[in-house]
Amino acid sequence: MNTIEKSVAIAVLSAAAAHAGAQVRTERNISLELANQIAGAAVTACTEKGYAVAATVVDRAGVVKAVQRADNAGPHTLASSQQKAYTSASAKNSTLAMMEAAQKNPGAANLVYLPGFLLLGGGLPIKAGNDVIGGIGIGGAPAGNLDDQCAQAALEKMKDQLK
Numbered sequence: 001m002n003t004i005e006k007s008v009a010i011a012v013l014s015a016a017a018a019h020a021g022a023q024v025r026t027e028r029n030i031s032l033e034l035a036n037q038i039a040g041a042a043v044t045a046c047t048e049k050g051y052a053v054a055a056t057v058v059d060r061a062g063v064v065k066a067v068q069r070a071d072n073a074g075p076h077t078l079a080s081s082q083q084k085a086y087t088s089a090s091a092k093n094s095t096l097a098m099m100e101a102a103q104k105n106p107g108a109a110n111l112v113y114l115p116g117f118l119l120l121g122g123g124l125p126i127k128a129g130n131d132v133i134g135g136i137g138i139g140g141a142p143a144g145n146l147d148d149q150c151a152q153a154a155l156e157k158m159k160d161q162l163k
Helices: 002-020 032-048 076-091 094-103 110-112 145-157
Strands: 054-059 063-071 123-126 131-139
Touching: 032 054, 032 063, 032 131, 032 145, 054 076, 054 145, 063 076, 076 094, 076 123, 076 131, 094 110, 094 145, 110 131, 123 145, 131 145
Parallel strands: none
Antiparallel strands: 054 063, 054 131, 123 131
């Protein structure tokens, strides 16, 4: 194969590779109905324990899909629940686990400076199988681990719909 033939072959293979990578992607995402059900289940779980909270559910891109705020929940609970939901969806991790990692690892401590991130317990990714389709954040219980328990209870209640 001479130089011209090699150049043509490389050009054809490069064009084929570029075309293969330019296909439309299909991604799973949370529906409005399911987001509302999860937010409601989270507020109910916390209310049953005596906590007045806000619950925010975001889609896979971290955009708010549903918010519910219990009677008597403080105004700050809205912002904290949204930031926890965004953090967990974006990082595909629990905010409680991220907080603990940041406390133990000086390199991870810089995560607190990312805009919109909140490293306090109460944020969980919402998964359908292995796909992260959103995030839930709870704000308002007396401690982040209690917010986290309410988020876990809500996801457990909806587990059949998240298969």
